[in-house]
Amino acid sequence: MTAPAPDAHHETATALLPLVGGAANVTSVAHCMTRLRLGLRDRALVQDEALRAHPAVLGVVEDDTTYQIVLGPGTVARVTPAFEALLTSAGEPGTGDPSDLSPGDLSPHDLSARGEAIKAARKERNATPGKLLLRRLANIFVPLIPALIGCGVIAGLNGLLVNLHWLPALTPALTAIASGFMALIAVFVGLNTAKEFGGTPILGGAVAAIVVYAGVAKVEAFGQQLSPGQGGVLGALAAAVLAVHVEKWCRRHVPEALDVLLTPTVTVLVAGLVTVYGLMYAAGEVSGAIGTAADWLLVHAGAVAGFVLGGLFLPLVMLGLHQALIPIHTTLIEQQGHTVLLPILAMAGAGQVGAAAAVYVRLRHHTGLRRTIKSALPAGLLGVGEPLIYGVSLPLGRPFVTACVGGAFGGGFVGLFHMLGVTVGSTAIGPSGWALFPLLDGEQGLAVTTVAVYAGGLLTGYAAGFAATYLFGLDEATLTAAPAP
Structure with a gap:
């Protein structure tokens, strides 16, 4: 199937903007694999029926903080920049006039409206600290998915070439391309974690980089020599969260004249020492337990576990627990x-x-x-x-x-x-x-x-x-x- 021309993506963004209340009603824009995620000032300004009827819209999902328009993989990554560009222009807010539901009515519009009613009824129950924490985890890891997919496809292609003994001169390069991101994924997790929790991203990345640094092999903690990558993404996540808390403490207590020097130094030093002498070991144990549990579960109770x-x-998806x-x-x-x-x-x-x-x-x-x-x-x-x-x-x-x-x-x-x-x-x-x-x-x-x-x-x-x-x-x-x- 031929991909839509760039003008088509711009036209889609232009059509969607007034349907969500115009530029003045949009407070934030982001996207994941399939959805354009919008923060809105006034939900009532959204023209639901017209939005759902747009041929580019596959569906609408609403959670506690964002209004999510399902555009599909590939399309959303191209419509989002066009949508963001349009936000510099003022737009007149739209007006929404949802139709009343009629029980037993099976029209597509009313079925969608009934689905929205079900989600709205769950909304209050889902606004818990646990759910908000899960959403933060998603905000950390979802931006990494495009790189995971790209490297994963290349890894699969490389494996196929190796099995078939084709292009032996090329496979080492493909191995490097596919594996480079995974070797440093802890750093990207640290960057996103610090950003999500309100810290300086580069400081979160700096602390998380300790996890994958080869020199940690010379460090002994809990009677064991550490190994590069020990604790993996979980260790990087914990290290970056700790770095954010240390940084915020420094911002409150360090004099402004010394902030530029002391705050990053204390943040990296304190969070780094705790990471090396505690978090890497603890996260490594947890990571190992996850792998062991998954393998044991599927080997010994695969059919039941899969069922x-x-x-x-x-x-789980409906409750946000996925x-x-x-x-x-x-x-x-x-x-x-x-x-x-x-x-x-x-x-x-x-x-x-x-x-x-x-x-x-x-x-x-x-x-x-x-x-x-x-x-x-x-x-x-x-x-x-x-x-x-x-x-x-x-x-x-x-x-x-x-x-x-x-x-x-x-x-x-x-x-x-x-x-x-x-x-x-x-x-x-x-x-x-x-x-x-x-x-x-x-x-x-x-x-x-x-x-x-x-x-x-x-x-x-x-x-x-x-x-x-x-x-x-x-x-x-x-x-x-x-x-x-």
């Missing part, structure tokens, strides 16, 4: 070269696709809803599940549960083969669905069996999600309700 993880992932898994994935990738959890969790998206397909088949006369599903299914196959979740399964209720059933069976399939010795992992986080194929890895590398097991899991998830939804996912009232005009 549970695949079935619970969609609810963000706690990002550091775990990153730690496993840093330790083992891949995370064995992501391919299992990706099965939740397969269950979602199967459930949506069953709704499409059963509700033959609801052309509007079928049109929504038809437009959202390609994104769902590529792992972008928000349009199907918030536009179809969650508002309808039962299909969300049966989608979880599909994810459980898909996860159980992948977990079962892990017990049989076929490890399926991912060299990066972010993509799922079909988009995960280039990132697959395992103990045998990117082997035919690795790809086959992951593909079998997707097919199992599709089939189980479809069957569960077709048989149990739609009640009589939904099946007999007249379609909205």
Whole structure:
């Protein structure tokens, strides 16, 4: 498929800005893998119906702090700069006039509105210190995902070339390209952590760099010689958080005339000593325990563990708890070269696709809803599940549960083969669905069996999600309700 021209991305940004209330209503702009994340002064100024109807918009997600417009991978990275450029021009605020919901109405707009109502009801429950901490963790690690994906794809290509004994002169260079970022990922975690917690990013990066510095091998802590990289991203995260607290203390107590000299010195010295003589060892123990636990769980209870993880992932996403898994994935990738959890969790998206397909088949006369599903299914196959979740399964209720059933069976399939010795992992986080194929890895590398097991899991998830939804996912009232005009 041909990528949209740059002018098309500018046109999309130009169309979206007035629909969110104009430049004066936007307080912040950021983006992740698939979503344009906006901070808004007045949520009521958003024209929800017109925004959802825009052809570039795949869905809308709202949390406690941001209004998130789902544009899809690739597109969002190109629309965001154009959107930011438009914010220099003043815009007239839009006006929102949401339609009242009518129970039993199955129009795509009202299904989306019902999904928004469900999310709004959860909003107060989700605004807890724990959830805010998880969101901060996501803000630290999500910006690293593009580099993880790029390096992961290159690592997969390099592994394929090595296995085929092709281009032996090129593979050492590809190894360096793919591995360079992972060798220094602790530094980037330190930079982002300090920025997120209100410190000076470069000081967080300086302290985190200690974790990967080769010279720490000469240091002894707790009766052991430290090793470069010990503690990994968790050690870097803890070191940077400590650096922020030390820096803030210095800003309050150090005289202004001496601040430029003493504050960075004291911050790096104190946080660095604690990192070397405490945090690296402690974080190393935690990181090792994470890897051991993941391997033990899948080797000894792979099918059951996969069933549970695949079935619970969609609810975890709805509650925002999936963000706690990002550091775990990153730690496993840093330790083992891949995370064995992501391919299992990706099965939740397969269950979602199967459930949506069953709704499409059963509700033959609801052309509007079928049109929504038809437009959202390609994104769902590529792992972008928000349009199907918030536009179809969650508002309808039962299909969300049966989608979880599909994810459980898909996860159980992948977990079962892990017990049989076929490890399926991912060299990066972010993509799922079909988009995960280039990132697959395992103990045998990117082997035919690795790809086959992951593909079998997707097919199992599709089939189980479809069957569960077709048989149990739609009640009589939904099946007999007249379609909205």
